[in-house]
Amino acid sequence: MNKERVQTKSQNPVMIYIRNNLGMLIGLIAICILISLLQPNFRTVKNMFNIMRSISITGILGFGMTMCIIINGIDLAQGSVVGFTSCLCAWSITNAGLPFGAAIVISLAAGLLVGVFNGFFLSCFPLPPFVVTLATQLIGRGLCYVITRGNMINVDASFGALGNGYFLNVIPIPVIILLVLFLISMLLLSKSKFGRDVYAIGGNKEAARFSGINIRKVTWIVYAYSGLMAAICGIISCSRVTTGQPTTGNAMEFDAVAACYLGGISYLGGEGRMGSTLLGAIVLGVLANGMSMLQIPWYIQNITKGLIILIAVFFDVMRKHRVKE
Amino acid sequence: MSDYVLRMQGISKEFPGVKALDNIHLNLKKGEIHALIGENGAGKSTLIKVLAGIYRPDSGEIYINDEKVVIDDVASSKKLGISIIHQELSLAKNMTIAENIFLGSYPLKKGFAVDDKRMNEEAAKYLAMIGMEHFPPDRKVASLSIAQQQMVEICRSLAGENRILVLDEPTTSLIAEEVERLMEIMRTLKSKGVAIIFVSHKLNEIFEISDNITVLRDGQYVATEKTAEMTTDKLISMMVGREIQDIYPPHETNIQETFFEANHISSDRVHDVSFHLKKGEILGFYGLMGAGRSEIMRALLGIDKAQKGDVILDGRKIQINSPKDAMKEGIVLAPEDRRHEGLILKQTVDFNITLPILGELIKGIRMNRKKKDEILDTYAKRLRIKTSSYDNKVGNLSGGNQQKVVLAKWMATNPKILILDEPTKGIDVGAKQEIYKLVYEIVNMGVGVIFISSEMPEVINLCDRIYMVYEGKINGEISRDEISETAIMKYTIGGNENE
Numbered sequence: 001m002n003k004e005r006v007q008t009k010s011q012n013p014v015m016i017y018i019r020n021n022l023g024m025l026i027g028l029i030a031i032c033i034l035i036s037l038l039q040p041n042f043r044t045v046k047n048m049f050n051i052m053r054s055i056s057i058t059g060i061l062g063f064g065m066t067m068c069i070i071i072n073g074i075d076l077a078q079g080s081v082v083g084f085t086s087c088l089c090a091w092s093i094t095n096a097g098l099p100f101g102a103a104i105v106i107s108l109a110a111g112l113l114v115g116v117f118n119g120f121f122l123s124c125f126p127l128p129p130f131v132v133t134l135a136t137q138l139i140g141r142g143l144c145y146v147i148t149r150g151n152m153i154n155v156d157a158s159f160g161a162l163g164n165g166y167f168l169n170v171i172p173i174p175v176i177i178l179l180v181l182f183l184i185s186m187l188l189l190s191k192s193k194f195g196r197d198v199y200a201i202g203g204n205k206e207a208a209r210f211s212g213i214n215i216r217k218v219t220w221i222v223y224a225y226s227g228l229m230a231a232i233c234g235i236i237s238c239s240r241v242t243t244g245q246p247t248t249g250n251a252m253e254f255d256a257v258a259a260c261y262l263g264g265i266s267y268l269g270g271e272g273r274m275g276s277t278l279l280g281a282i283v284l285g286v287l288a289n290g291m292s293m294l295q296i297p298w299y300i301q302n303i304t305k306g307l308i309i310l311i312a313v314f315f316d317v318m319r320k321h322r323v324k325e
Numbered sequence: 326m327s328d329y330v331l332r333m334q335g336i337s338k339e340f341p342g343v344k345a346l347d348n349i350h351l352n353l354k355k356g357e358i359h360a361l362i363g364e365n366g367a368g369k370s371t372l373i374k375v376l377a378g379i380y381r382p383d384s385g386e387i388y389i390n391d392e393k394v395v396i397d398d399v400a401s402s403k404k405l406g407i408s409i410i411h412q413e414l415s416l417a418k419n420m421t422i423a424e425n426i427f428l429g430s431y432p433l434k435k436g437f438a439v440d441d442k443r444m445n446e447e448a449a450k451y452l453a454m455i456g457m458e459h460f461p462p463d464r465k466v467a468s469l470s471i472a473q474q475q476m477v478e479i480c481r482s483l484a485g486e487n488r489i490l491v492l493d494e495p496t497t498s499l500i501a502e503e504v505e506r507l508m509e510i511m512r513t514l515k516s517k518g519v520a521i522i523f524v525s526h527k528l529n530e531i532f533e534i535s536d537n538i539t540v541l542r543d544g545q546y547v548a549t550e551k552t553a554e555m556t557t558d559k560l561i562s563m564m565v566g567r568e569i570q571d572i573y574p575p576h577e578t579n580i581q582e583t584f585f586e587a588n589h590i591s592s593d594r595v596h597d598v599s600f601h602l603k604k605g606e607i608l609g610f611y612g613l614m615g616a617g618r619s620e621i622m623r624a625l626l627g628i629d630k631a632q633k634g635d636v637i638l639d640g641r642k643i644q645i646n647s648p649k650d651a652m653k654e655g656i657v658l659a660p661e662d663r664r665h666e667g668l669i670l671k672q673t674v675d676f677n678i679t680l681p682i683l684g685e686l687i688k689g690i691r692m693n694r695k696k697k698d699e700i701l702d703t704y705a706k707r708l709r710i711k712t713s714s715y716d717n718k719v720g721n722l723s724g725g726n727q728q729k730v731v732l733a734k735w736m737a738t739n740p741k742i743l744i745l746d747e748p749t750k751g752i753d754v755g756a757k758q759e760i761y762k763l764v765y766e767i768v769n770m771g772v773g774v775i776f777i778s779s780e781m782p783e784v785i786n787l788c789d790r791i792y793m794v795y796e797g798k799i800n801g802e803i804s805r806d807e808i809s810e811t812a813i814m815k816y817t818i819g820g821n822e823n824e
Binding site: 204211266 | 377379398399400402403409411413415416417418419420424425428429430431433437438439
């Protein structure tokens, strides 16, 4: 057996983060410098928080999506769960006359239930996640129209405090929620036994099974978590515009997937960290914000976004290919 | 109370169409190393998977320390103190060495967070036990060599208080020095009272380390004997057992001149291999699984990156850079994994047989139906494929018939050389016999057949000449009149004539 050198790399978590995400961090800084040279308003603290608020939903969905992708799955139902829970929240407040707290709890429970529904099919039967969650996506979107009867449901303006308010008059509340959920998701994935089991299943399902890991339970929790994240986003969306709209959250799961891939979550599963997903979401947010400030039309923004995702994944795959050889 | 830690009694397990285990017994004492041997398909791995809780037996009883137990799942097997190293590496390569050692049962702080520090420290202890102390426990398993990964797997079984340790062919990819270290570890564990079941094809290892040997054959229990009272010959005859003459129909050989030569093939897993083939000859490539037999062919056909010396066919130097080049020269390969590499199971018999010759059948957008039906009739009949219609899906045929479709597919291309990689794997004896007959018919048409197999009786009875493959090299060559089991065994367990 070869004598191999013990590598002495820094164990400081910040250094590890920078090392793991170096490419994306350099890219982010380069984009920021470029945009601020062209548009000085970009650099203001207010704009930074605007960006953070704009990505809060993508980011939160991304946390759920990251776990799904790591276990070699995907949750395409997220966007429609956002819509469904936001409509349900609005309906509970306006039509059922429930207090805000109760409406929020009902919405969270509904999102969790959809996740449990997905998890049931994916953990108890060998069904492909793509198809199951696509079906749930359609069901969820249909339910949006059932609840709202195709119209918008207006909510009392005071409910808007959640989505539009500020903490200490500077930090938008959705950003606080984003950061809290980031912390929880990160600890869950990187520190807990559950998190290790997630990586083990994504890396080698057989090995996980042989090691006595309860694959069914872990899969179930992962999809339930994703549903819960989507419900939180639904409530924020509802509060932000103080209406429940059946189109809310349309195709949002793809932004979450984009954030994951951009951050470097392996599309083959088994690899990736919450910090990378958050970074991916931030890059997407900065791009959207910067391009809007530079008055670049939205369709060009889409083209740019698409190309950037393609390039990022291309380099990620090439790098892994090299490591393999 | 008897002194058996484990008693498996009358274990039977049936899969659709195959009786994988038929009334198997296995008794294991404290501090005993018990070898479990048998040919491929004898049922060793199935028996172990029963013990691991991966398969549930249809009947039979398992006692641990004289207490009857039911092993429903992997977790309950682990709880009983049974630790298993499976034949296929079962590591999560995306994770670290330490995480793999403790996979699923990581040390925790406060019942929630994985205690990485303690886990790494503990892992380092186990690594030191197997001489891997210079590997940091937080290193990713993906960056280790196959042998090192295997050692990590062994390490995993050291963690925890295990009463019973099962090693399913742990030495296949280890070098001599590592095997020696493993033997040492086994002796240490034995002295601590751990009972060990050791599965290996390498008879020398079995004689060196085991106390008792249980032989299985075709899912049946043959015997359990003390190692000290065993000889190699006796063991091999117990393993092979059956009246093999019956299965192999008599045939006339019509071997002509050498028409193919491949020189100095080397790739990642093949080291300077040269061989030649005669017209009408069945040339065996025998070796254990993973010895590099398939890899030689993959290198020859340009599937794997390889360096090659001269490749000569019919007195002409040829260039083969891809399977397509090889096909043009009339060299075709029926790969080992027929369900994945050889056939498109969801498609019809018709589709599969005509796939390689579509170029001849389709002109522009017109399919020459007459010619197609002719070809289908000829080969399906010649190879006696049993199917009610050529439109049946291949996936619905039996294993033997699937293999015939593979043969038909390649025979339809009029090959000069047909390479068969484990053509009889996973099919029943009757179908095997059919395949042997077909191989005789094929060579009698003047085709050279390369027959890769890890079943000894098969190569002994079928082949006109055999190359023994060991660790990516040709370790010996035996011609028809010298072929015997002991001669082959001697070469394939690593020995050679100079020793």
